[in-house]
Amino acid sequence: MTVFIIRRVVQSLLVLFATSVLVFIGIYAIGNPIDIMIPADASAVEREAAIQALGLDRPLIAQYWSFLVDALQGDLGRSFVFNQPAVGLIFQRLPATLELAFVALAIALILGIPLGLIAGLRPKSVADETIMTGSILGFSLPNFWQGMMLIMIFSIWLGWLPSSGRGETGEIFGVTTSLASLDGLKHLILPATNLALFKLSLVIRLTRTGVRETMPLDFIKFARAKGLSERRIVSVHVMKNIMIPIVTVVGMEFGSVIAFAVVTETIFAWPGIGKLLIDSITVLDRPVVVAYLLVVVTMFIVINLLVDIVYSMLDPRIRLGDGQ
Amino acid sequence: MTLKVENLSTHFFTREGVAKAVDGVSFEVGRGEILGLVGESGSGKSITGFSILGLVDPPGRVTGGKILFQGQDLVGRSPHEMRAIRGKRIAMIFQDPMMTLNPxxxxxxxxxxxxxxxxxxxxxxxxxxxxxxxxxxxxxxxxxxxxxxxxxxxxxxxxxxxxxxxxxHRPELIIADEPTTALDVTIQSQILAVIQRLSTEFGMSLVWISHDLGVVAGLAQKVAVMYAGRIVETGTVDDVLDRPIHPYTIGLMRSVPANLDRGETLTPIPGMAPSPLKRPSGCPFRLRCFAATAACEAEPEAAAIDGHLYRCFNPQFERAA
Known part of the structure; x- marks a missing residue:
């Protein structure tokens, strides 16, 4: 287990290094931030001074080198726009995004697993057909369109829920969150639902397929022959088997929830890192974009590691060790 | 009598038609007795076992007959009542030990x-x-x-x-569905010894479902031979395996190498067991039978001599297997 974790940490550092190179080259190729950042009527001297102050006159490799040296000391640069450390900026916004992502995943799991069970245990029934048709809609309708429809129905027509912003936040165990106030909750429902719909469809399908594959197996029939109740068979024998693929996929999807949050945050004006990224790209605020991607990649790596550990707890046939 | 199955029918209602997997099966198992239920794959022997436990999956269901367990009929019991009996008074062992335990x-x-x-x-x-x-x-x-x-x-x-x-739970009856088929011969005999010992020790009755006549000969007291959803011959192990009457049983015996003298050739039964969806009219075995005559186009009724039951128009009394 220890060997496994050490190996994963080394691999992760390599991945982070590769990402930073790619991102650095990529953002360099997009354009020169100086054109956007200084006023159009600035003199050539002012322009030169700004370029030098930001270090943009140096060759790419030199810029990358100083970035790397700073990065190893925990400094990912200062935002051109806000003149604040880029990492600090991201961590200010991160809780809002994480909150959105967690609530979205919770909705997907809390609704998706029972719906998938109902559909899988009664295949071809009316309930199954209804749930599966719904999940096709969740899959195929574009995320941004679903968001706009949610706003139209629940904010404009019904007027039940606010359509933008984060609302009032409060503190639970020292964490600032919208979950602490009714106003915050109201603001959270629509964006979280928007982000959850796709994952919900995915969880429904995974659960349904898992149930359909597990139910005809011999060990289920044997469990019946032992006289176990149907409830125990489904909640223990079937569930523990289908949790393995669900945890794997949902864990990996958590990363993509954060990535997809870019769209949702833009639609609902949610002040998270996704919106920060879009804003920073528009003004070519290089340090923020680079820092954002590195933070997200790190989160992906950590999540995958956690998934592997949970996976080995769920499936006794898998032991993390030297063999992997 | 621990178990008395009377005229049991289990049919599967599929889109292609009704498959009569079990079609009027009767047998008895006394206390501490071991009954070997023998037949080819698809003969309905496993479905018979599942019917007793009330574990037939849709689209199949028990359509007729009685399953008297300690004198009480199990057919038509509520799922709740059956659950209380399963695993407690009637237990089951499955064929593939790699698949029966939850991984x-x-x-x-x-x-x-x-x-x-x-x-x-x-x-x-x-x-x-x-x-x-x-x-x-x-x-x-x-x-x-x-x-x-x-x-x-x-x-x-x-x-x-x-x-x-x-x-x-020290059940009164165990249904064993080919529990040694998937195992090596040495392991097979160890398992058989365990079962034999425990069945005597606890007075448990056993229905031993198998296609292996050798295993049944060594373990069971009674044998029922199943073909196409029906029992075609039944009696004590000595009667059925030493003096088989039904051409199908004779065919099964001749398919086992150990039953032959040196140099004798194996004579497998020609053809395949008929699909339960398309059973031939009359005696279902007639198309593969060496003794078939025009009479076999009618359905044979069960007949018996000295408790040795058979269902055939051309019983082979003289033939040694």
Whole structure:
């Protein structure tokens, strides 16, 4: 287990290094931030001074080198726009995004697993057909369109829920969150639902397929022959088997929830890192974009590691060790 | 009489038509008795076993007949009543030990839940009973092995665990569906010895479903030979296997190499068992039968001499197998 974790940490550092190179080259190729950042009527001297102050006159490799040296000391640069450390900026916004992502995943799991069970245990029934048709809609309708429809129905027509912003936040165990106030909750429902719909469809399908594959197996029939109740068979024998693929996929999807949050945050004006990224790209605020991607990649790596550990707890046939 | 099956029919209602997997089957098993239920794949022997436990999956269901267990009919019992009987008074052992235990639950979980499904006892007591049952079937250091998962056992050991689970409640009847088919010969005989010992020790009755005549000859007191959903011949092991009357039984015997003299050639039964969806009219075996005559186009009724039952127009009294 220890060997496994050490190996994963080394691999992760390599991945982070590769990402930073790619991102650095990529953002360099997009354009020169100086054109956007200084006023159009600035003199050539002012322009030169700004370029030098930001270090943009140096060759790419030199810029990358100083970035790397700073990065190893925990400094990912200062935002051109806000003149604040880029990492600090991201961590200010991160809780809002994480909150959105967690609530979205919770909705997907809390609704998706029972719906998938109902559909899988009664295949071809009316309930199954209804749930599966719904999940096709969740899959195929574009995320941004679903968001706009949610706003139209629940904010404009019904007027039940606010359509933008984060609302009032409060503190639970020292964490600032919208979950602490009714106003915050109201603001959270629509964006979280928007982000959850796709994952919900995915969880429904995974659960349904898992149930359909597990139910005809011999060990289920044997469990019946032992006289176990149907409830125990489904909640223990079937569930523990289908949790393995669900945890794997949902864990990996958590990363993509954060990535997809870019769209949702833009639609609902949610002040998270996704919106920060879009804003920073528009003004070519290089340090923020680079820092954002590195933070997200790190989160992906950590999540995958956690998934592997949970996976080995769920499936006794898998032991993390030297063999992997 | 522990089990008396009368005219049992289990049909599957599929889109292609009605498959009469079990079609009017009758047999009896006394206390402590072992009945061998023999036949080819698709003859309906496993479905007969599942019908007794009320475990026939849709689109199949028991459509007629009686299953008298200790004198009480199990057909038409509510799922709740059947659940209380399953695993408690009638247990089942399956064919493939690699598939019958849940791979993600420990042996302890799978045994303790079986005890607690029927008896309201503490976890510690359920665990103690599990350890005892594992000891009975010859698992070394059962106390430690209880924490293990199925993949940490060999096939033979897993089958012992499955038998131990079946024994937890000392059932009056065990349905064993080819429990040794998937195992090596040496392991097979060990398992057989365990079952034989325990059935005598606890006076348990057994329905031993198998296609292996050799195993049945060594283990059972009575044999019922099934073909196309019906029992075509039944009687004591000595009667049926030494003096088979039905051409199908004779054919089965001739397909077993051990029954031949040196140099004699094997004579397998020609053709394949008919699909349960398209059974031929009359005697279902007539198209593969060496003794078939025009009379076989009608359905043969059961006849008997000295408790040796057969269902054939051309009984082979003179032929030695």
């Amino acid at each position: 993600v639950l420990s042996i302890e979980t799978q045994m303790v839940e079986t005890v607690r499904a029927h008896d309201k006892v503490s976890k510690a007591e359920a665990r103690a009973r599990a350890v005892e049952a594992l000891g009975l079937v010859g698992i070394p250091s059962p106390d430690e092995r209880l924490a293990a998962y199925p993949h940490q056992f060999s096939g033979g050991m897993r089958q012992r665990v499955a038998i131990a689970i079946a024994l937890l």
